[in-house]
Amino acid sequence: MRLHLIAIGGSAMHNMAIALSLKGHIVTGSDDAIYEPSRTRLARHKILPEQMGWFPENITADIDAVILGMHARADNPELVKAQELGLKVYSYPEYIYEQSKEKIRVVIGGSHGKTTITSMILHVLNACNTEFDYLVGAQLEGFDTMVKISDAPVMVIEGDEYLASPIDRRPKFHLYRANIGVISGIAWDHINVFPTFESYIEQFKIFLKTIETGGTIIYNTEDSVVRDLVESSTESIIKTPYQTSPNFTKDGITYLEVGGQSIPLMVFGDHNLQNLEAARGVCNALGISDVSFNGAIRTFKGAAKRLELLGKNDYTAVYKDFAHSPSKLRATLNAVKQQYPDRELVAVMELHTFSSLNKEFLSEYKGCMDNADTAVVFINRRTFEQKNMVPYDENQVIEAFDNDKLIFFNNSEILVEFLSYINYKSKNLLLMSSGDFGGVDLNMLANKALTT
Structure with missing residues (x-):
């Protein structure tokens, strides 16, 4: 397919461009400014735009789809040309769904911990030789890109609650239609979009409604807002609670106490121990045993910029x-x-x-x-x-x-x-x-x- 990405230089967008190129698609893109590391990485894969700016002539009738990044404006000249030609225009979360709608979709939502939980799941699945695709908001050790799109049966997605695109004002995590969802915590954020705490909470209520019938929500019972929201929901989904496991710290190392074992970890803090149990819940739902999970998680070093x-x-x-x-x-x-x-x-x-x-x-x-x-x-x-x-x-x-x-x-x-x-x-x-x-x-x- 021929795909054109408007605002290709963004963190998620340039990683998607690379992933789609690696899958064999013909990928082009545009942006008014591209900074490192996006510039070098796009150049390495020969998809860095030749010049910066927006050029309507980039948009031709033979393009199969246009993917619109959040950095672009609603009056972007290339977007306007695509709309005039009647081309299919996707936000990047919409396109992620299109690429994963035949897969088991795991969507990690919550005001905090999303990147770490997603990273923990990827680390364990990788250690257990499980095939999967992913979208994560940080560069991870052992992974070349922040997006992978292949023929794998599972896709793990960090589900941001911010808006999908300049012309699609829905939160990103509403668009993925999870089979397995996570809510790690709810604390008011993005007040330029959600001016009250009530309007922010409403987005998580809608998220529960987007989970496929018979799907699973894994939720943090130590967050009273999350607990009340999930446990009062009448959606036809399986509710799987989690909370911090027993642990102790000795000589600057945190140990997890599970199954009669003390498992040394490379991460620490109550919030990371909660994140770990969310990841365990997802991995269990995907068929990973506790024994395998415990063996893999001890080597997890954390996501970039997260402690x-x-x-x-x-x-x-x-x-x-x-x-x-x-x-x-x-x-x-x-x-x-x-x-x-x-x-x-x-x-x-x-x-x-x-x-x-x-x-x-x-x-x-x-x-x-x-x-x-x-x-x-x-x-x-x-x-x-x-x-x-x-x-x-x-x-x-x-x-x-x-x-x-x-x-x-x-x-x-x-x-x-x-x-x-x-x-x-x-x-x-x-x-x-x-x-x-x-x-x-x-x-x-x-x-x-x-x-x-």
């Missing part, structure tokens, strides 16, 4: 994490403190997303950083400009977090200078953001912390 270890020595560890919402922030801070109870924690988080920078939402962060011994919040001044938002000052941030000891920076160079002067002996450093701290080299920062 990713940047370096450590005998008295300091430095982690980076994607945490940006209040629930993720709390879970990540608590995990590091529990893993290293005898060490102080220097925690730095960047307010970067539309939700986190919104004045009305900011109060949701109240108490989020109380578990840090040194709590730092950073906002890149340019982010307000890029998102066309009115900036606010240090006092509003401190008031919202309700933490008088909180330290605020809006200059990345001063932030680096502050962090570089700390003596990290018997301290850990945790760097949390969905952005890039204004271009700070986090590996350099970690090396400084480990050599002070």
Whole structure:
């Protein structure tokens, strides 16, 4: 087939382009800007656009389908030309469904933990020599791409609740029609799309309705919102609850206690132990035994940017994490403190997303950083400009977090200078953001912390 991807440079889109090319399709694409690593990876597979921009002449009647990325606008010239020609236009989640509708579809939903749960499932299925396709939101060790589309009988999909495309305002995870679904937790997010918590919860109610009749929902009973939502549902689906398994930590290693065994893990934190049980539930539903699951999960190192270890020595560890919402922030801070109870924690988080920078939402962060011994919040001044938002000052941030000891920076160079002067002996450093701290080299920062 001839396929054209508008906004091919996006994280999911460029991985889909590569996957479709590897399957033998003729793939072209366009974008107004493509950054690394997308640029190099597309070039390697000979599908990098020759020039940046939108060109209606790219769209011809012999194209079988156009796939539209979220980065494009509804008035995109190539999209308009495709519509004029009557070509079939898909959002990328729609096209994923088209490629998987004859498969068993596993869809991982929830406000947090989606990437990690999906990654755990892929790791176990791979270790058990099971054939599967996948869509995941992070680059994983042992996997060349974040999307795979083949003739495998199963597809594992990270089910984002954000909108499918500029012309399809449905959340992505509504479009996959899961046979096996997961809800890991529900905490208000994406307030630019879902302005109230009630409207956000409604998306998960709809998700339950999209699960195929007789399908399975695997859900976290330790989240009261999830528990109430699933257990009150009247959909004709199998309800499989999960919760944290018994565990203990010794010498900085977390052990899972199951079946009379103590299984050492390479990940830690209550949220990751919950994620692990969600992954177990899915793998069980796909025919993987607990014995096989336990044997495989002990070698799972985690997904990129999810409590990713940047370096450590005998008295300091430095982690980076994607945490940006209040629930993720709390879970990540608590995990590091529990893993290293005898060490102080220097925690730095960047307010970067539309939700986190919104004045009305900011109060949701109240108490989020109380578990840090040194709590730092950073906002890149340019982010307000890029998102066309009115900036606010240090006092509003401190008031919202309700933490008088909180330290605020809006200059990345001063932030680096502050962090570089700390003596990290018997301290850990945790760097949390969905952005890039204004271009700070986090590996350099970690090396400084480990050599002070």
